[in-house]
Amino acid sequence: MPETPLVAAWSAVAPGYLDYWIPRFRPYLDEALEAFDERLRRPGELVVPGCGPGEEVVALARRHPDRRLVALDPSGPMLELLRARLAREGLAERVRVLQSPAEATSAHVQGAAGLFSSFTLQLLDRPIEALADWARTLCPGGVASILFWPRQDPESPWGRLRASIEAEGGAWGVDWEAACRAELARIDMAHTGDAILRHPMRHASAQEAWDRLVDACSLQATARRLGSEAMARCRERWLAGRAEGPLEHHPVARLWSFTR
């Protein structure tokens, strides 16, 4: 399957993403999984689009020992990490692993009891189309929990990324959330919840935080688009005036709930 430039960027960072970012995202994931479990009513499969290395897949398989799961991601290296983890944990038999973009999930799964997606919606070109597709995977009464990164406060460390990058590369990331929200009425599931999740996140330094965003996370795609010289200027701009030493910040995630 030919990779889009965005998927190729995720493939390139897969092991680093698992090592550095997954532990930092884990508190958000745990909070979202608790909320998802409380809402699950129907028997049946759970589906996980955009699963990456599969932290949420392993967690869901452990939390629901009687259910089967379907985990999907378009990135081969991400799925290799997931398959190795499932084999190590003795969970491979209960999890079907498929190479597929998040927006094409309903081509593979229908009638599922629940869908859980973490940190994928915000990077898709047409999030509303992905949500419409995800509705088609669920049985009546099935539930979806969608965890994503919304725009951050522009004065916060992650919020200041935008200005430092846009100075080099034009608009960075579209403000998709309001437009998507306005179209939610046309998809085949009801929007039943909208929660803000906030946890502390620590890095040895601001330099380390930037470098791991580039070599192990979402700024890899930006680096490939802008090139190393422009990216070095973005880094300098973002780091300007920052104190030496550890960085602790409190990124905001959002959890949307839906019921079919």
Ligand SMILES: C[S@@+](CC[C@H](N)C(=O)[O-])C[C@H]1O[C@@H](n2cnc3c(N)ncnc32)[C@H](O)[C@@H]1O
């Ligand atoms: C930030 S990672 C999130 C991984 C995992 N769900 C987690 O919470 O750690 C985003 C994932 O979305 C996947 N993805 C799915 N569909 C995609 C698409 N159409 N374009 C780009 N990436 C996509 C990427 O390959 C990547 O593994």
